[in-house]
Amino acid sequence: MRATVKDVARLAGVSPKTVSNVMNGIVPVSGPTRFKVEQAMAELDYVPNLSARGLRNGRSGVIALALPDLATPYSAEIAHSVVEVAHEQGWSVQIEETGSDPAREYELMSRARSNLIDGLILNPVVLDESAVKVGVSLPPVVLLGEVSQQLADRVWVDSVAAARDMTLALGRTGRRRIAVLGAAEGRGSAAAVLRTRGYQAALRELGIPWDGSLIIPCEKWSPDTAARALSAYLDANPVPEAIFCFTDSMAIGALSVLWKRGLRVPDDVAVAGFDDIADAKYAVPSLTTVSFDKRRVASEALRLLTERMQDRDGPQRVIAVDYEVVERTSTSA
Amino acid sequence: MRATVKDVARLAGVSPKTVSNVMNGIVPVSGPTRFKVEQAMAELDYVPNLSARGLRNGRSGVIALALPDLATPYSAEIAHSVVEVAHEQGWSVQIEETGSDPAREYELMSRARSNLIDGLILNPVVLDESAVKVGVSLPPVVLLGEVSQQLADRVWVDSVAAARDMTLALGRTGRRRIAVLGAAEGRGSAAAVLRTRGYQAALRELGIPWDGSLIIPCEKWSPDTAARALSAYLDANPVPEAIFCFTDSMAIGALSVLWKRGLRVPDDVAVAGFDDIADAKYAVPSLTTVSFDKRRVASEALRLLTERMQDRDGPQRVIAVDYEVVERTSTSA
DNA sequence: GCCTCACATTACATCGATGTAATGTGTCCC
DNA sequence: GGGACACATTACATCGATGTAATGTGAGGC
Numbered sequence: 001m002r003a004t005v006k007d008v009a010r011l012a013g014v015s016p017k018t019v020s021n022v023m024n025g026i027v028p029v030s031g032p033t034r035f036k037v038e039q040a041m042a043e044l045d046y047v048p049n050l051s052a053r054g055l056r057n058g059r060s061g062v063i064a065l066a067l068p069d070l071a072t073p074y075s076a077e078i079a080h081s082v083v084e085v086a087h088e089q090g091w092s093v094q095i096e097e098t099g100s101d102p103a104r105e106y107e108l109m110s111r112a113r114s115n116l117i118d119g120l121i122l123n124p125v126v127l128d129e130s131a132v133k134v135g136v137s138l139p140p141v142v143l144l145g146e147v148s149q150q151l152a153d154r155v156w157v158d159s160v161a162a163a164r165d166m167t168l169a170l171g172r173t174g175r176r177r178i179a180v181l182g183a184a185e186g187r188g189s190a191a192a193v194l195r196t197r198g199y200q201a202a203l204r205e206l207g208i209p210w211d212g213s214l215i216i217p218c219e220k221w222s223p224d225t226a227a228r229a230l231s232a233y234l235d236a237n238p239v240p241e242a243i244f245c246f247t248d249s250m251a252i253g254a255l256s257v258l259w260k261r262g263l264r265v266p267d268d269v270a271v272a273g274f275d276d277i278a279d280a281k282y283a284v285p286s287l288t289t290v291s292f293d294k295r296r297v298a299s300e301a302l303r304l305l306t307e308r309m310q311d312r313d314g315p316q317r318v319i320a321v322d323y324e325v326v327e328r329t330s331t332s333a
Numbered sequence: 334m335r336a337t338v339k340d341v342a343r344l345a346g347v348s349p350k351t352v353s354n355v356m357n358g359i360v361p362v363s364g365p366t367r368f369k370v371e372q373a374m375a376e377l378d379y380v381p382n383l384s385a386r387g388l389r390n391g392r393s394g395v396i397a398l399a400l401p402d403l404a405t406p407y408s409a410e411i412a413h414s415v416v417e418v419a420h421e422q423g424w425s426v427q428i429e430e431t432g433s434d435p436a437r438e439y440e441l442m443s444r445a446r447s448n449l450i451d452g453l454i455l456n457p458v459v460l461d462e463s464a465v466k467v468g469v470s471l472p473p474v475v476l477l478g479e480v481s482q483q484l485a486d487r488v489w490v491d492s493v494a495a496a497r498d499m500t501l502a503l504g505r506t507g508r509r510r511i512a513v514l515g516a517a518e519g520r521g522s523a524a525a526v527l528r529t530r531g532y533q534a535a536l537r538e539l540g541i542p543w544d545g546s547l548i549i550p551c552e553k554w555s556p557d558t559a560a561r562a563l564s565a566y567l568d569a570n571p572v573p574e575a576i577f578c579f580t581d582s583m584a585i586g587a588l589s590v591l592w593k594r595g596l597r598v599p600d601d602v603a604v605a606g607f608d609d610i611a612d613a614k615y616a617v618p619s620l621t622t623v624s625f626d627k628r629r630v631a632s633e634a635l636r637l638l639t640e641r642m643q644d645r646d647g648p649q650r651v652i653a654v655d656y657e658v659v660e661r662t663s664t665s666a
Numbered sequence: 667g668c669c670t671c672a673c674a675t676t677a678c679a680t681c682g683a684t685g686t687a688a689t690g691t692g693t694c695c696c
Numbered sequence: 697g698g699g700a701c702a703c704a705t706t707a708c709a710t711c712g713a714t715g716t717a718a719t720g721t722g723a724g725g726c
Contacts, residue, residue, distance in 0.1 A: 051448050053714080071611065079404075095426055116395070381683075
């Protein structure tokens, strides 16, 4: 049987509350007593029961992180950063996958209200108006990424500006027939809409007329679907001078397709991505992309979240994380 | 204030226990009563407090998954599968990173004993003798991957056989100067030792004499370190006919280095990996690798874990997951 | 020697859900 | 009509840690 505070107290010859005081360190405990208690804890190999503590305190020390799909490198890197930063601050992280399913996002909200979780960092995909209902008593929530409505605290990278900068960078290398892969077709994700918007803005600045045939839609932002979409596109259209993929994962799929077709990157066509995942640097050829500090995203998200736990009714805040266009071989002139 | 069973009971005009009975469905509840209770729950937007339930039941419905580094594609895919399978069975997953640090593995064990977690799936790196102490009352644990000692239930892929098969496959394409990248130098990870052993076995079968200069050590199994290690190696040694990388991540680093040096894959040198991560198929050129079903790994691990929770003293079990050598462009003749 | 004051420690209640054992409410049968 | 029996429901205790308020213990001052 597991030892409890009671057992420790009995062995140390003190009351349970004193044991608790030793652990928490808020109420002062005299030296000798503390020593006795600590020895008893060690002897019994005492581990506090966090369910009981959570029940009593109303806090569990666990936050949830909800991502669309952990297997994608982008999500994985974000998860890595969040887990790392959270651990440094004494939090545990429970991971949930939403699979782009709004129902899961609802489910998570109620899970977060079940007191096993003190807060939620949510990277929504379809969300927008769906899950985060206004008026319902929400747990502390921080959103990651682009969301059209302002529903909760949020950490993001300015997709419009970044996509614009990337398109301008492609333009500077002299390429004019710049395609985008992953654009929003009808109601797409917020990120797709915004990145498309930045792309359009850049075209205007570059004096390049809008050409709808350079918009390559792609429903899922994975290498598989990107590869299929690009392949189908190339079957029916001339090769663009550049392809701006809305994520690095898609760019990796694109590079693979281009290579298989004997098209040389960057000589025949330039390729750019977004996110700067770890493998971008090791793509063949190394991938030009929009880079930002994922650890910073994680630490800002956690900061907003913990501050929100303190002050449930404070004003909503939005943190924009800096980005940078990193030009590598895949777009060299 | 959050509603509790008491509030629901009052509104429904029944006792708290009846509310509990409705939720759990073990004790029968008459139709009308059940209806009243359900309506009261809906009206109050009742969400059960899982800390309290966990305290009472001794189970939290949460398992922990500990991986060396979530950001690596391999870990990410495993995490994805575990989270997915666990969710299907009603479990939540708390993720921890060990960063190859045995201290973290200890910490996890005690965390798992703190009742916030019902069990632990651990992918150890250095572990071996370190963390899982015999004789200490352990929580239910399932180990993933290669471990030299038999300490707990385990799910693995037979690294010796797989490495042997891969090496034989490389030999069949006529290549004889087969290097390995990531081999164990001194006390390496269990996987490194076993894969090296399989490689050696294959060489003997192929009648290729052992050549120590073809062993390229690499302390961390990341693209970065692999790229650096291979680069340094190529500065000082002739180009091998094939490079068997002990993980796909390393292979991706290797492909990048080879491409930068103008060495053509597979014409000048073949490259093979291990794990069949999602990007292997989209590498340039597509990567030959050892493939296995990660979802199967996850479901077997979860099965062993839940069965272990039922029967803490049952015999230890080991599940070997099938693998397959998938030959892609990077090793074609 | 007595009273005060500070401080460490204790007894008890509490967090919310649920198992146990007892109570209540019917139905069925002789 | 009365007794037995099934079944739904209830009162109470419990899981383990901790806040509250009260108690105990000592030192220090007159």
